[in-house]
Amino acid sequence: MEAVHDIFYKSNGRLNIFGMIVAGVVLFIIAHVIVRSVSQFVASYVERHEIKNPKNTNKQRVKTLTNILGNLAKYGVYLIALMIFLDLCRVNTSTLLATAGVGSIAIAMGAQVMIRDLITGFFIIFDDQYRVGEYVEFAGKAGYVEALNIRTTIIKDFDGARHIIPNSEIRIVTNRARGAKRAKVVVPVHKKEDPDRVIAAFRESIKKIKSIYPDARAEVWGTTDFISGGYEITVVAWDDPALQFDLEFDLRKCLIQAMNDYNIQIPSVRYEKTREEVANG
Secondary structure (H helix, E strand, O other), rough: OOOHHHHHHHOOOOOOOOHHHHHHHHHHHHHHHHHHHHHHHHHHHHHHHHOOOHHOOHHHHHHHHHHHHHHHHHHHHHHHOOOOOHHHOOOOOHHHHHHHHOOOHHHHHHHHHHHHHHHHHHHHHHHOOOOOOEEEOOEEEEEEEEEOOEEEEEEEEEEEEEEEHHHHHOOOOOOOOOOOEEEEEEEEEOOOHHHHHHHHHHHHHHHHHHHOOOOOEEEEEOOOOOOOOOOEEEEEEEOOOOHHHHHHHHHHHHHHHHHOOOOOOOOOOOOOOHHHHHHHH
């Protein structure tokens, strides 16, 4: 036993380099196993809790809650493992923390920002301000939420760029994924066309939307503006936010089909050449 003891410890009773490496590896493996077990337990618990509550039956919310609580458990377990490792190496952790807290303004300021990120992250998740997969706008950026972490939120915009935003910088949140989302199409119509005939044709054509989107609600607002050579008719529809763009595309197709079927004309476009263009032929 003494021979084994000498492999890991110095003569003064402290761990040698080899002992530190072994202790670090063992602690890391134990911490990793605990983190995985806790993460699986958290995921299972959150999913059961969400299923019991019919108001929260949402896979995105389950994923978000699991992500936040799993990260919290991970940071906590690894921090405890680090403290145990330092203690095994005979490092006075209490003195180290006191020195860092008193003697380092930079560390204190960094910790203050991190704590602010953590607190804001908790308020975001528990107030259910947004979830993974929802389209949001905040901190001057807009996109779909890819991840809501303990300190940061990652959103992906339409160009594919990922923006990593500290939670403490998120102040005003615009969530465009809650409730029905409106698709709007404005159609220019020639001034000689009878508005009542055009509106009736459009109302008939948008009935097809119901067969494509069973939960959608579509309506013709009517003549909403005057333009050069005619007027505009606005058609709108509401449905799930995730279907907004597809709904708008299909709504526009229905209106184009109606214009072809009923021979509805759009205003002619006049183009007047400038003197320079006339001179240049």
